[in-house]
Amino acid sequence: MSRLVVTDTGPLIHLAQADVLHLLELVGEICIPETVLTELERGSTDTSELEFTVEQVEYDDATYPHLDPGETAALVLCADRNAVLLTDDLDARKTAQDEGIEVHGSVGVILYAYSHSELSEETAKRVLRALKQDTNLYLSSPLVEHAIQLVESDEAGW
Incomplete structure (x- = not known):
């Protein structure tokens, strides 16, 4: 379940x-x-x-x-x-x-999807950047960069 x-x-x-x-x-x-x-x-x-x-x-x-x-x-x-x-x-x-x-x-949903192999590293990073640039969600640049670092270091997920 x-x-x-x-x-x-x-x-x-x-x-x-x-x-x-x-x-x-x-x-x-x-x-x-x-x-x-x-x-x-x-x-x-x-x-x-x-x-x-x-x-x-x-x-x-x-x-x-x-x-x-x-x-x-x-x-x-x-x-x-x-x-x-x-x-x-x-x-x-x-x-x-x-x-x-x-x-x-x-951001956590994107990290979860990446950590469960539903997104490639490049796609996860692109979507994280898109959340900041293409949506009305306010995300600080340091937060986005931290999330990208989690993806790059394979430490993403819940």
Whole structure:
């Protein structure tokens, strides 16, 4: 049985913009809160190539007042289902870590795919650069270079 991975809107958008959305299916069974689906439908992100389930999540707006509804719903679902969280939001990542939830982002998905031989070294490096250059995800140059070094040294993965 594969692990349950809950994602908020960010990684879905960023991986789609980098044309590697399909890599999400490698990390586990993808589930998104209904709130995230609503956010995606408001935008123009095409997730038709991705297989995922959608769950209704009940939560109090005061649960994580510093996060948006999609991130809050994803965190609540992770806590309820003992799932891994995918998010590119720094506040959501910190909150997940504080709650003891395993958390990764779009860069982590690329590193995971490389470490499981789903991407060549050159493709992984190209996609990491594309995440910085061709998407609306803010990544610092040192972070991208560190991820590329992990690929080059075969230390990538979860």
